[in-house]
Amino acid sequence: MPAPDTLDAAIRRAASVSPDAPALFEEEQSLSYGELEARVASLSAHVAAAGIGPGRRFGILSGNSPLSVSFLFAALRAGAVAVPLNHTLSAEDLALEAADCGLWALWAEPALEKKAAVIRDRVRALRVEAPSGPVRSASLPVVRPEEAAVILYTSGSTGRPLGVTLSHRNLLENARSAGFFLGLKEEDRVCLVLPLYYIYGLSVLLSHFICGASVILENRFSYPQVVLDEMEARAATGFSGVPSHYAILLDQTDFVSRKLPSLRYFTQAGDAMPPRLTRRLVEAFPSKKLFLMYGQTEASPRLSYLAPERAAAKPASVGKPVPGVTIRIAGDDGEDRPPGIEGEILAKGAGVMLGYWNRPEETAAVLCDGWLKTGDIGRRDADGDLFITGRKKNMMKTGGHRFSPLEIERVASEHSLVRECAAVPVPDELLGERLVLYVAAADDSAEREVGDFLKKKLPSYKWPSKIVVLRDIPKNGFGKINRVQLAAYGGNLGEGSC
Secondary structure, X not given: OOOOOOHHHHHHHHHHHOOOOEEEEEOOEEEEHHHHHHHHHHHHHHHHXXXXXXXXXXXXXXXXXXXXXXXXXHHHHOOOEEEEEOOOOOHHHHHHHHHHHOOOEEEEOHHHHHHHHHHHHHHOOEEEOOOOOOOOOOOOOOOOOOOEEEEEEOOOOOOOOOEEEEEHHHHHHHHHHHHHHHOOOOOOEEEEXXXXXXXXXXXXXXXXXXXXXXXXXXXXXXXXXXXXXXXHHOOOOEEEEOHHHHHXXXXXXXXXXXXXXXXXXXXXXXXXXXXHHHHHHHHHOOOOEEEEEEEOHHHOOEEEEEXXXXXXXXXXXXXXXXXXXXXXXXXXXOOEOOOOOOEEEEEEEOOOOOEEOOOHHHHHHHEEOOEEEEEEEEEEXXXXXXXXXXXXXXXXXXXXXXXXXXXXXXXXXXXOOOOEEEEEEEXXXXXXXXXXXXXXXXXXXXXXXXXXXXHHHOOHHHOOOEEEEEOOOOEOOOOOEOHHHHHHHOOOOOOOOO
8 A cells, every 4th residue: 555645544544454543542432443544534523614625724722632732634635734733822822823813713621712703703713613413524635745734833932823834745745754763653643742832742743654653642741750651551662752741750750660671762853952861861770762853844844863772972962963863063154064074954854844834034044945944053064964053043152152052951951950941141231141040959059069060160151140040841731841930031040049
């Protein structure tokens, strides 16, 4: 049977090959591929009958659920462009994104109806509800792989929303690549705690669906012990998370003492994984594979991964390009940089986005001759392994010295008292910018001890002007550190200093 060339065709293919194989689990529910295909077929007719056809933007406002997944693939089968919305945002922010993409219709889970009402009122979007009875048939368009499939809004620091537009081909090719290097098979079952409005979460779902594997939808990570129980009960073979997920599991649960016999791999992406956290995970589960990955929403998202056997030796690296991706390290002159020399990371591959929705200038600024300018600064070592050393727009200058706050985070995270940390530049009248380091630690002595530690490890111009100890570092809806919120604090949450 030929490989699917559109996202919804992956469901149809899996249902025809193994209709009784499990596709989705959610607490007490389960849905086979045959049942999922029947739902997608019914909902796609329902969506098409409502006039939601080719190119029209269809919003999904919901937590992860079998119904939200079904609506996602139904919209795609009807030729619409799916727009999974971050339900943790305010109604005002959601309305901005809806207006930006010209949202034509919206389905929302009942618990989010108040936010949905604000969105529909602002953009006059059609209200869509799940059908309560039989659905009349409707003709469906032929969807081409190069057509837009999904618009995802990034978690960038600007106030202007940017909708990353990805085609069926973008997402399918990247999902196939991930499935290949992860070695996914039909019998795999991944525990998914990441939302589908986040490209990492969507990628995990797609890479498993195109292999006919299963996805455990788990929305209860605020109770991490419950998640571990579910992983054991469902015999999960994989777990995907950002660094904060692993920090919580290692520090606040009995994760390390559990055998988890079915689990064979972990994946990590999003924020940079502190090397100390990587080493703890590898030491706790030496027989399980840890894939440290790097990517961007604009790349669908995977760009590189570190082979699991190298995680212990190179915990700060994100390895080599995934299959089908080419990476360059370029200087400001556009020329390639040799090993050991930093430059901007440029990437090319089938997963590189169509562009930012209705933003030609912003698109032209990052896409050039098929190359994606990631805005990330990095270097390769002598083995060709990639290291992310900073973000171009976040490089700071203090007293004539330029450096990346990420370097300070990497050093600080090696201290035993530091659970998580974030180094954030804030304006300074004298220096131009100064650095505030936020540290998540249970011990108040962390302020002094981390300060002393950094003074021994770093030159004076890289010392933070202030160290603020928090119980937890604030996160955004993606589970990533909310640097925008921390920058707004300006270091005013405490009186500590280095």
